[in-house]
Amino acid sequence: MELFLLCLKIFLGRLVDVTLATMVTMYIVKNKRITAAIIGFIDVFIWFVIVREALVTDSTSIFIPLCYAGGYAAGALLGSVISSRTIRTLITVSIVTSEDEKVTEAMLKNKFAGTLLRGTGIHSKEESFIIYSQVESGRLKLLEDIVKKEDPKAYIVVTESKEAFNGYFGK
Numbered sequence: 390m391e392l393f394l395l396c397l398k399i400f401l402g403r404l405v406d407v408t409l410a411t412m413v414t415m416y417i418v419k420n421k422r423i424t425a426a427i428i429g430f431i432d433v434f435i436w437f438v439i440v441r442e443a444l445v446t447d448s449t450s451i452f453i454p455l456c457y458a459g460g461y462a463a464g465a466l467l468g469s470v471i472s473s474r475t476i477r478t479l480i481t482v483s484i485v486t487s488e489d490e491k492v493t494e495a496m497l498k499n500k501f502a503g504t505l506l507r508g509t510g511i512h513s514k515e516e517s518f519i520i521y522s523q524v525e526s527g528r529l530k531l532l533e534d535i536v537k538k539e540d541p542k543a544y545i546v547v548t549e550s551k552e553a554f555n556g557y558f559g560k
Contacts, residue, residue, distance in 0.1 A: 392448055392450055392452065392475075395442070395446060395448065396452050396453060396455075396456040397451065397456070398439070398448075399439055399443050399453060399456045399457050399460060400439075400456040400457075400459055400460040401460065401466055401518065402435055402436075402438065402439035402442070402460065403447060403456075403457055403459075403460025403461050403463075404463045404464045405435055405462045405464065406432055406435040406436045406439060406460075406464060406469060407430050407460065407461050407463075407464025407465050407467075408467045408468040408471060409431055409432035409435070409468070410429075410432045410436075410463045410464070410468065411464065411465055411468025411469055411472060412428055412468055412471060412472050412475075412476075413425045413428050415468075415472040415476050415494075416428065416476065417476065419476055420551075422548060437463060439457075439472065443457055445488045454456045454477065473526075477525050477526055477527060478525070478549055478550075479523055479524075479525060479526075479549070479550040479552075479553055480523070480524050480525070480526050480548070480549060480550060481521065481522075481523055481531050481547070481548045481549075481550045482520075482521070482522045482523075482524060482529070482532060482545065482546070482547050483519060483520070483521055483545070483546040483547075483548075484503075484519065484520040484521075484522070484536055484543055484544070484545050484547075485508070485517050485518070485519050485543065485544040486517065486518055486520065486536070486539075486540045486542075486543040486544075487515070487516075487517050487518070487540070487542070488540035489505060489518035489520070489540055490508055490541070491539040491540065492520060492535070492536055492539045492540055492543065493505060493520065495535045495536075495538070495539050496520070496522070496532070496535060499531065499532075499535060501522055501525070501528075501532055501535075502522060503520045503521055503525065504520070504521045504522075505519070505520050506518065506519045506520075506521070507517055507519075523550060523553050527559035529547065533547075548549075
């Protein structure tokens with residue numbers, strides 16, 4: 390029973406520790422340094438307590454390193470899921486379409502903004518339209534669904550934006 394409780398403590402500790410560490414990385418990338426530092430402090434404190442607990446035990450059971458590694462893996466997964474849901478990012482979506490009116494009407498109806506440019510393909514020489522739009526990551530799936538419905542052949546490129554200034558954001 391003692392080994393089971395130790396393994397459970399190590400697994401759960403690593404789960405929390407690595408979840409927090411993953412979030413620290415995401416906050417640093419998003420330039421939220423203060424939040425990253427606070428979470429990082431908690432993360433390293435938990436890590437230290439758990440590592441010390443795992444190393445000072447007299448038990449040589451293989452379950453201790455397995456629980457340590459399992460907690461790490463579960464924490465990486467959980468941290469990435471939590472980060473993707475809590476840290477909103479700004480996404481740049483570039484849409485190349487020949488159905489500009491249908492796509493832009495549907496975008497407007499769903500409160501998406503964009504910039505429409507005329508273009509010509511270098512191979513086909515056919516006229517097409519390029520729509521640039523900035524969206525929050527939580528609305529990306531909706532925009533993709535709208536574009537695919539209105540123009541299944543549309544070429545869509547999605548990139549993460551570091552910052553955006555001014556502009557029209559769904560007024």
